[in-house]
Amino acid sequence: MLRPPGKRWHWSCLWAVLAAAVTLLVARLPFVQTIELKTLDARLRAFPARQAARSDIVVIVVDEESVQRLQAILGRWPWPRDAYGLVLDYLRAGGPRLVAFDILFAEPHLEKPEGDRAFAEAIAKAGNVYLAAAFHRQTVESEKASAASGALDLRAVQPPLTPARYEGITLPLPELLAAAKGIGGISVDPDEDGILRRVSTTFSYQGRLYPSLSLAAAIADGTVNPPGVRATDVQNRRGVVPLDDGGMMLLRWRGGAQTFAYVQAWRVLRSYGQIVRGETPEIPPETFRNKIIFIGATVSGAFEFRSTPFSRVFPGVEVNATALDTLSAGDAVRRLPEPGGTMLTVGVAAVAGLLAGFFPTLLGIPVAFVGMALLQVAAAFWAFGSRHLWLDLVAPSGGLTLGLVAVLLDHYLVEGRARRQLKRMFGQYVSDAVLEELLADPGKLALGGTRREVTILFSDIRGFTATSEKLDPGTVMGALNTYLSRMAEIILRHGGTLDKYIGDGIMAFFGAPIAIPDHPSRAVRAALEMLAAVEDLQEDWRRQTGAPLRIGVGINTGEVLVGNVGSEQKKEYTIIGDPVNLASRLESLNKEHRTQILVSGATRQRVDGAGIEWREIGSVRIRGREEEVHIYEPSTKAGTIQMPMG
Structure with missing residues (x-):
């Protein structure tokens, strides 16, 4: 039985308040916020x-x-630092305004x-050179050099x-820090979905x-004056760039x-070199006159790629260039500040609840809500x-949804129609088994992960x-696909997970998503079978x-972050952590030690020795790690396979 119009208005107001709350x-x-x-x-x-x-x-x-x-001249990555000195000398001849390195030079070069x-x-x-510094949430080994020279004047x-x-x-390095004009932080904090949308202006x-x-470059360039760096925004010559409470800039x-x-x-x-030889240079020094130069690395092993709204593989050095561009532009994106955002959310929810008084039928209510939703989206865009x-879209949309549910519930209580309406509404979805599973466990929809011990395998031709x-x-x-198919079959048969192909290289891991207690043994045996297949x-x-077919394999065991990484449009199941980096470095060390498989001590001590012989190579120092790593070469009873020279 329908209520009289007066009573309907009373109840509509009540639903509006509840929906807003x-x-x-x-x-x-x-x-x-992630959906937003x-x-x-x-x-x-x-x-x-x-x-x-x-x-x-x-x-x-x-x-x-x-x-x-340049490998024949400079050797393998990382390059000796005098190579960057030559780059600087060449740039100096052109007269750039400043040069900023998005590369950490924290340790002396091991070979030179x-x-x-x-x-x-x-x-x-x-x-006019600015060097990169990394800031960490947790304490690291104390630095011998003082960073005070790179700090901003808090009075300004x-x-x-x-x-x-x-x-x-x-x-x-202290000698580099002493020679530089200043330093700037390059640490970034992606959002919870792994996408980088904003960066810190200060640390x-x-x-x-x-x-x-980027801010150090902007101040040096004159784009921003220190007094223009304020608690809530940065003033430049063309406008204002808003900052959030933590000093982060969108x-x-x-x-791309x-x-x-x-x-x-x-x-x-x-x-x-062309100028030294008296030849016409391909890129004249004048190309860099009065330019702002950012120097960075995208080579494999530098791990300098970020996921952004435009690309899942975006060079980290260009993030800093984009940040400087944002600091100097006049079209910065501004989020509607509070209490404006709250008022928008409450207002939309209140209107949604009040619509019950205007459209009391089950057909009119959805039409009104869809129309209002389209209007809201159009206004936001x-x-x-x-x-x-x-303008926030998701929270006001939630208000619309809650208002709709409130009105439908009201109709159910008054007229007994809600049950049939809900059955018709849900009947459009429950036939999909995948959807039923997601509804049973909504957490599967969110990006995230868990820490787990796995064994990582890298191989390369x-x-x-x-x-x-x-x-x-x-x-x-044709040759590469035949090889990769054979290697993939071996890895999968031993219970491994293929993470990705990196050109002719393979990255795999054992122990996830299905927990396998003997994952170190499986990885080593898979590697030995891969050599036999070669x-x-x-x-x-x-x-x-x-040419002969020769491969190198690196294996390491450790705790990593494993889970879905990516955007809502595309995700991939992968692992992240320092043990992954170490496995990759072990693979590259095979050339130095004339081996085909190198296994870390962390893996060696976990491997069931049946049918496997081991040769201890020794201890090596890996760049970026304080402790040396013990490495071993496994082989079958048939003997060790030596890596040919050349």
């Missing part, structure tokens, strides 16, 4: 920045091609420490309202405030990777596209790049490529 309770939940960030990504892609990226920013990148082309001194001299001669700069406190810092450490690398992306002018490092060094204003350059693509792909493939490989 519940919406306020859920609006700040992390998963709601996804809508921001959609708006960023729908309305690319009209303002072009700064043309005076140049990114010099040490990429795979640079490392490969004298190059560090040459690099320091080049930095001092340039007089206002700290954030609630600055994030950092307990540790990684600085450049608080031991009572001092340090600039990010990046204004100009597009290589939005800025890109120059490969090997081309710069080749141009240097218009505000973003024309005013660079970020020796000399494949050089071989492939001499062959036609069809031959290369011998089986040897004849066909030589016939197709004209």
Whole structure:
């Protein structure tokens, strides 16, 4: 039985208040904010920045091609530091405004420490070089050099309202720090979904405030004056860039990777050599006149890629360039500040509840709510596209949904129709078994992970790049696919998980997603079988490529973060952690030790020895690790397979 119109208005007001109250309770939940960030990504892609990226920013990148082309001269990555000194000397001849390194030079070069001194001299001669520093949430080993010279003057700069406190810092080598104009932080904190959308402008450490690398460049460039760095925003010559309470700035992306002018490092060094030989340089020094130069690395092992709203593989060095561009632009994105966001959420929820008084039928209510939702979305996209204003979409949409549920519930209590309506509504979804499973466990929908001990395996074909350059693509792909198929079959048969193919390389892990107690043994036995399979493939490989098939395998065991990583559009099941890096380094050490399999001590002590013989190689020092790593070479009873020279 329907209520009289007067009573309906009373109940409509009540549902409006309840819907608004519940919406306020859920609006700040992390998963709601994550979904809101996804809508921001959609708006960023729908309305690319009209303002072009700064043309005076140049990114010099040490990429795979640079490392490969200069390997005969500079050796393997990481390069000796005097190579960067040559780059600086060449840039200095062109007269750039400043040079910022997005590379940490925290440890002396292991093979050529004298190059560090040459690099320091080049930095001092340039007089406009800024080096990277990393800030850590937890305490790290105390630095021998003081970072006070890189701190901002707190008398001129206002700290954030609630600055994030950092307990540790990684600085450049003391001689490099002493020669540099200043330092800047490069530490980033992606959002909970793994996407990098904002960066810190300042870092608080031991009572001092340090600039990010981009802010240091902006101040040196004159784009920002220190008094313009305030608690809630940064003033530049073209406008204001808003900051959140923690001093983080929303990046204004100009597009995907290589939005800025890109120059490969090997081309710069080749141009240097051309001038020395009296030839016309490919890239004249004048190219860099009055430019702001960011130098970074994208080579494998540098781990300098970030996931952004535009790309899942975005160079970290270009993040700093984008941050500087954002600091100097006049089109920064502003989020509707509080209490505006709360008022918007409550207002939408209240209107949704009040609609019950205007549309009392079960057909009219959904039509009204859909119309209002479309209006809300249109308003949010218009505000973003024309005013660079970020209006929340998810929380007000939640208010609409709650208002709709409240009205439907009201109809059920009054007229007994809600049960039939709910059955019709849910009947559209329950037929899907996957949806039923997700409804039973909603946590599967969220990005996240868990820590677990696994064994990681990296493999790589020796000399494949050089071989492939001499062959036609069809031959290369045919031989490579045959090899990868055989290796994948072995890994999967031993219970491993294929993480990814990296060119001719393979990354796999054992022990996840299904827990396997003997995952170290499985990984080692899989590697030994892979070597045996290489011998089986040897004849066909030589016939197709004209070269022998040789591989290197690195294996390590440790605790990693395992789970789904990515965006709502695309996810992948993978592992993250330092043990992964160590396994990769062990694989590359095979060339140095003339082996084909190297296993860390952490794995060796967990392997069932039946049918496996071990040769202790010794202890090696891995860059970035304080303790030496014990390494071993496993073999079958048939004997150890030595890595040929050349």
